[in-house]
Amino acid sequence: MTTNPTSTTTPPPRAGRREWTALGVLMLPLLLVSMDVSVLYFAIPAISADLEPSGTQQLWIFDIYGFVLAGLLMTMGSLGDRIGRRRLLLIGAAAFGAASLVAAYANSAETLIAARAVLGIGGATLMPSTMALVRTMFSDPAQRAKAIGLWSGVMTAGIALGSVMSGLLVEHFWWGSVFLVNLPAMLLLMVLGPLLLPESRNPGPGRFDWLSVPVSMAAVLPVIYGLKEIAAEGWNVRYVVSVTVGLLFAALFVHRQRTTASPLISPELFRGRGFSPAVVLNLVAAFGMMGSAFFTTQYIQSVLGMSPLEAALWSLLPSVPIGLAAPVGAQLVQRGVPRAYVVAAGFACTACGYVLLTLTGTDSLWLLLAACAVLACGVVVAMSLLADLALSTAPVEKAGAASSLLETGTEFGGALSMAFLGSIGTAIYRHEIPESVPDGARETLGGALAVADQVPGLATVARQAFTSGMHGAAIAGAAVLAGAAVLASVTLRRVEVRTHEDAGQAERLSPSGV
Numbered sequence: 001m002t003t004n005p006t007s008t009t010t011p012p013p014r015a016g017r018r019e020w021t022a023l024g025v026l027m028l029p030l031l032l033v034s035m036d037v038s039v040l041y042f043a044i045p046a047i048s049a050d051l052e053p054s055g056t057q058q059l060w061i062f063d064i065y066g067f068v069l070a071g072l073l074m075t076m077g078s079l080g081d082r083i084g085r086r087r088l089l090l091i092g093a094a095a096f097g098a099a100s101l102v103a104a105y106a107n108s109a110e111t112l113i114a115a116r117a118v119l120g121i122g123g124a125t126l127m128p129s130t131m132a133l134v135r136t137m138f139s140d141p142a143q144r145a146k147a148i149g150l151w152s153g154v155m156t157a158g159i160a161l162g163s164v165m166s167g168l169l170v171e172h173f174w175w176g177s178v179f180l181v182n183l184p185a186m187l188l189l190m191v192l193g194p195l196l197l198p199e200s201r202n203p204g205p206g207r208f209d210w211l212s213v214p215v216s217m218a219a220v221l222p223v224i225y226g227l228k229e230i231a232a233e234g235w236n237v238r239y240v241v242s243v244t245v246g247l248l249f250a251a252l253f254v255h256r257q258r259t260t261a262s263p264l265i266s267p268e269l270f271r272g273r274g275f276s277p278a279v280v281l282n283l284v285a286a287f288g289m290m291g292s293a294f295f296t297t298q299y300i301q302s303v304l305g306m307s308p309l310e311a312a313l314w315s316l317l318p319s320v321p322i323g324l325a326a327p328v329g330a331q332l333v334q335r336g337v338p339r340a341y342v343v344a345a346g347f348a349c350t351a352c353g354y355v356l357l358t359l360t361g362t363d364s365l366w367l368l369l370a371a372c373a374v375l376a377c378g379v380v381v382a383m384s385l386l387a388d389l390a391l392s393t394a395p396v397e398k399a400g401a402a403s404s405l406l407e408t409g410t411e412f413g414g415a416l417s418m419a420f421l422g423s424i425g426t427a428i429y430r431h432e433i434p435e436s437v438p439d440g441a442r443e444t445l446g447g448a449l450a451v452a453d454q455v456p457g458l459a460t461v462a463r464q465a466f467t468s469g470m471h472g473a474a475i476a477g478a479a480v481l482a483g484a485a486v487l488a489s490v491t492l493r494r495v496e497v498r499t500h501e502d503a504g505q506a507e508r509l510s511p512s513g514v
Helices: 017-035 044-052 054-084 086-103 110-139 142-174 182-196 212-233 237-259 269-272 275-303 307-315 322-334 339-357 365-394 396-432 438-442 446-452 458-509
Strands: none
Touching: 017 054, 017 110, 017 142, 017 182, 044 110, 054 086, 054 396, 054 458, 086 110, 086 182, 086 396, 110 142, 110 365, 110 396, 142 307, 142 365, 142 458, 182 212, 182 275, 212 237, 212 396, 269 275, 269 438, 275 307, 275 339, 275 365, 275 396, 275 446, 275 458, 307 365, 322 365, 339 365, 339 446, 365 396, 365 458, 396 458, 438 446, 446 458
């Protein structure tokens, strides 16, 4: 059997100016959704003075957005596949804009909490819809990889930008302005979206599995809550029970998806070669990103003694090279470098960033910023290529569900890193703080600095103890990310080899190859 040299495969259509303009429109809501994770950092003192929330209400003002977003990602991804991703995106934009307006002029803590919950619902519709639309707009592999790289960079930069935007707006206006900035972008999306964005949906989705919605939320929310509380408060039976309950519901959710006729998340997704490794490795990449942020933000403020706004401005510097990292990774893959090796290099780069963190002292701003930049670049390279792999192997009609799984994994990875690395850092910190100091000083660096005037030398000891805790967590993080580099090089290379073998076999069996 010989191959016919005249046989050709029709290349996928390339995106033009319209698609790239549409991508720019999609970046606006994505930027704002990611900014909303950190936009209250500097607004909360003004909110507390104006609305006078209780301690519990203040925590819910912070946390309700992330909890609702994480709990509904899978539901909204699947819903978008059924009713249309553009339609769901526009509905979410309207909800996000309306909730932003209510939040800006909230006259009570309860109203603000409710508005933040609706913002979480809107965010859950926007994030998987934007990525799914990128998948449908960019059929050419090279263009899709570049677009997803830009998507990943914007999302990462938005988290850093949110705190700075919050500080600047609160300083010059009032706290409600941090929500009003959402309105122009959402209005622009609602006007230009119908003109530029194509509608896409699953042509045969089956009925919507409503029962899986509360089961999925019961699986995600207790785990996220438990892991975050373990990171903040330490190990406690309540939080362990919360994680356990969530895992039990997760097992029930998986069982239902495998047995029901019309699942919320089709098991067919995991049959796509490379999808499962991409989802798992993406979770590890999120672990690397959020684990470092847990320590570095505290280091800049509490160890170096900067004001929150000053710390946020310095934190923007590592975001500068992120915009270049993802496109470079995609370009290497297009030039023939195996994806497995580029992703592995991204993880190795992240591990090197953690190693640099172990070299910091109590006055190492520039070294810390360099470590953050190296770490973030590695994460963005890995995450963008993994997202591209997952979306390219998933059926186009299930792009929303595939996107939602990636983003849910990101939430899990971030919460897991804060619990695991945070516990290591806290244990080392407590070990190095003398037992004779007040209890609050042995719990956190902030607690130690609050009573430092009463105990001579405590501030110096506490800052050194926190830095040692960060070193210990960084060693653990470097080990995890180095292991991920090895895992990526092995599993993804195996996926690529099998894909090439299948392509060669298909070409040999093709009638045109006779």
